[in-house]
Amino acid sequence: MARAEPMARASSKTPTLMTRPAAPYREDPCRRGGRNQERTGMNGSPHADSALVLDQIHLSLKGPAGEVNILRGLSLTVSAGQSVGVVGPSGSGKTSLLMVIAGLERPSQGRVVLAGRDLSALSEDALARVRRDSVGIVFQSFHLIPSMSALENVAVPLELAGRRDAFAVARETLAAVGLDHRLDHRPGQLSGGEQQRVALARAFAVQPRVLLADEPTGNLDGETGQRILDLIFSLKARFGTTLILVTHDLGLARACERVVALRDGVIVDDHLVSPDAPAPAWAALFPGPRLFRRHAVTEGPWGRPPSPSLPLSPPPACPGKTA
Numbered sequence: 064m065a066r067a068e069p070m071a072r073a074s075s076k077t078p079t080l081m082t083r084p085a086a087p088y089r090e091d092p093c094r095r096g097g098r099n100q101e102r103t104g105m106n107g108s109p110h111a112d113s114a115l116v117l118d119q120i121h122l123s124l125k126g127p128a129g130e131v132n133i134l135r136g137l138s139l140t141v142s143a144g145q146s147v148g149v150v151g152p153s154g155s156g157k158t159s160l161l162m163v164i165a166g167l168e169r170p171s172q173g174r175v176v177l178a179g180r181d182l183s184a185l186s187e188d189a190l191a192r193v194r195r196d197s198v199g200i201v202f203q204s205f206h207l208i209p210s211m212s213a214l215e216n217v218a219v220p221l222e223l224a225g226r227r228d229a230f231a232v233a234r235e236t237l238a239a240v241g242l243d244h245r246l247d248h249r250p251g252q253l254s255g256g257e258q259q260r261v262a263l264a265r266a267f268a269v270q271p272r273v274l275l276a277d278e279p280t281g282n283l284d285g286e287t288g289q290r291i292l293d294l295i296f297s298l299k300a301r302f303g304t305t306l307i308l309v310t311h312d313l314g315l316a317r318a319c320e321r322v323v324a325l326r327d328g329v330i331v332d333d334h335l336v337s338p339d340a341p342a343p344a345w346a347a348l349f350p351g352p353r354l355f356r357r358h359a360v361t362e363g364p365w366g367r368p369p370s371p372s373l374p375l376s377p378p379p380a381c382p383g384k385t386a
């Protein structure tokens with residue numbers, strides 16, 4: 064559902080993008096690269112390499128005609144660093160799933176474990192902190208603050224989180240998305256693709272463990288959408304971010320390592336993507352596929368690699384492993 068205000072249902076909760084504090088670079092090389100297709104019931108099994116575990120999630124909300132069962136017993140485990148395209152017909156629950164993962168919507172039943180924290184056990188304040196530390200969100204309609212410059216849009220969440228280097232980090236991140244010549248432009252003075260790049264810079268500036276994107280190319284023309292997609296995957300490669308992308312675009316979905324298809328609030332298909340494989344069953348859910356290419360991006364899409372001076376900490380050592 065192309066919700067103009069995807070955060071409206073969570074109006075009583077803390078806005079995510081403006082309050083997320085800076086998080087240190089926490090990519091764990093011990094956890095990266097695994098592909099985990101296990102659907103788990105938690106049952107005490109270890110999820111050490113999981114960025115996200117959803118265990119039997121139900122979400123019911125009151126609609127005008129009574130209660131709507133939006134998610135109905137959905138379980139999913141996503142490895143750290145994995146990219147997952149979430150597809151499905153309109154109304155199947157894709158956006159609702161993102162809201163639950165982000166902690167913006169509490170499930171009626173079930174458990175969400177995000178970056179090692181069981182969200183169901185947390186107070187609202189603790190939930191907001193985990194969200195701010197661990198999650199970046201990018202929406203189809205950018206959600207930038209119109210009265211602020213590009214630089215301020217990226218820097219202000221960092222500043223609110225107490226980062227003294229907020230503006231320096233914001234400059235670096237905007238440079239990494241190719242916008243160092245547009246720092247003082249307000250959203251209304253930027254193209255759609257530029258606005259989405261600002262939104263991506265804002266999401267990645269805090270180096271989240273998990274990036275949630277709801278139709279991130281939905282408002283863009285094909286070429287600009289492709290470049291935004293290149294950028295997302297290049298930032299993912301750089302930071303080891305786990306990506307969960309909701310899309311109606313078959314090509315975008317197939318750019319991910321894994322595709323999960325929803326229908327009526329349950330997972331009906333869950334595949335690792337093989338570029339050479341014949342069209343999988345979920346392809347039938349797409350009316351008119353566009354073809355984005357499969358990604359192996361290591362350089363920035365705007366003609367140069369992401370800024371080497373982004374504030375990276377050295378990767379932590381793997382316990383029990385020698386170099």
Ligand SMILES: Nc1ncnc2c1ncn2[C@@H]1O[C@H](COP(=O)(O)OP(=O)(O)OP(=O)(O)O)[C@@H](O)[C@H]1O
Pocket residue numbers: 064065066072124125126131133151152153154155156157158159160
């Ligand atoms: N606040 C709400 N109260 C009641 N029902 C809701 C609410 N928000 C969404 N729904 C319903 O939940 C279902 C799933 O909505 P959701 O936005 O998650 O679907 P979606 O798969 O993202 O759809 P689309 O592809 O059209 O964006 C829809 O039937 C929708 O009408």
